[in-house]
Amino acid sequence: MVKETRYYDILGVSPTATLSEIRKSYKKLALKYHPDKNSNDNGEKFKEISQAFEVLSDPKKRDIYDQGGEQALKEGGGGDFNFHNPFDIFDMFFGGVSRSRGPxxxxxxxxxxxxxLEELYNGSTRKLYVxxxxxxxxxxxxxxxxxxxxxxxxxxxxxxxxRLRQIAPGVVQQSQTICDECNGSKEFIAPKDRCSNCSGNKVVREKKLLSVEIDKGMMDNQTIRFAGEGDxxxxxxxxxxxxxxxxQPHDRFQRRKMDLIxxxxxxxxxxxxxFRxxxxxxxxxxxxxxxxxxxxxKPNELRCIPNEGMPRYKNPFERGRLIIKFFVNFPDSLSQDKVEALRKILPFSPHDEIDPDAEYCELHPIEEYSSPTNDHQEAYMEEDTDGPQRVHCGTV
Incomplete structure (x- = not known):
């Protein structure tokens, strides 16, 4: 027994319908509700029919739907699942392009x-040749x-x-690319008849000067498009x-969306x-x-100055925060008299109680000592059959 019947109801078939019955129903309904014939429908009915057919025509997706319904498909019960373009499915059945695509x-x-970062903060105009x-x-x-x-x-x-690609049993997706041989011109010219200036390519290369406007607040990877200026x-x-x-990286600031750090x-x-x-x-x-x-x-403390960060794109009067991260430079060492002076004005924690047999250790800069490599560790283990020897700190 199936969990849901909505997709079956859309195609007008029973949950026990065969693949042949499902395909036959899809063809009939897709022709009836195609947007070229139903301008007032906005294509929603056609889209529903295509989605129902895509699920029910695939045994694996149909099994997931029968057991868990649409929610099971959305949750990825059969792996990542996205509906294909309904017009691509339609093209497979009726041979060709389902609607006018233009030139x-x-x-x-x-x-x-x-x-x-200065250009993105202040805005800029770049003159570039392409x-x-x-x-x-x-x-x-x-x-x-x-x-x-x-x-x-x-x-x-x-x-x-x-190019054809199967997207479901019996369903092939069709895609088009420009022909590499004629570069989309649809024609071929024999070498002896070709133009001496363009060698029969019909086109030549030229430089075009474009004025690129970089608006305040634009983001990394944002695009600026010049429509129709391509080849x-x-x-x-x-x-x-x-x-x-x-x-590009900046020597003083880091950007985090509208904030500067x-x-x-x-x-x-x-x-x-x-300080000042x-x-x-x-x-x-x-x-x-x-x-x-x-x-x-405190070290690594964060403070901020409101409205001194990056401007918002298309609304430059709104700005983010300037976040200041404090790095406190400590001295490498202090003389004894300075230590004594600090003890008088700063609070100090009392010393911990020390057992008579406690071991005293010397602290070293971490970069001076590295951990043993795996090779050294394995050799050490092989030499000591009674287990690793305990390494003591120096005692005083």
């Missing part, structure tokens, strides 16, 4: 753009003498290659030129008795940071 579109071109393909001015994008082109044999004159190939809709921002180094005396320091901001202002005498700053 073939060229690839987008992505350029990484290194930017400083290289792209444009129609050859000598042959007008024909590629050779008039009438020399013939349909490309690799793609059968379609300009695209079709211009005859018969192909130009793609976009995209700049992907690559935020600044590490301030102070002495023990400043931590106890107060100046922080230079990313827009060259000076912020005076001070504490009053007797206001204690």
């Amino acid at each position: 073939t579109r060229g690839r987008d071109t992505v350029h990484p753009l290194a930017v400083t 290289t792209r393909s444009v129609m050859c001015p000598k042959c007008g994008g024909v590629g050779g003498r008039p009438g020399c082109a013939r349909p490309c044999e690799t793609c059968n004159g379609t300009g695209v290659k079709v 211009r190939v005859p018969g192909i809709e130009p793609g976009d030129i995209i700049f992907s921002l690559d935020e 600044y590490t301030m180094f102070i002495t023990v005396g400043e931590a106890l008795a107060g 320091h100046v922080i230079k901001t990313l827009d060259d202002r000076q912020l005076v940071v001070e504490t009053k005498p007797g206001e204690i700053i």
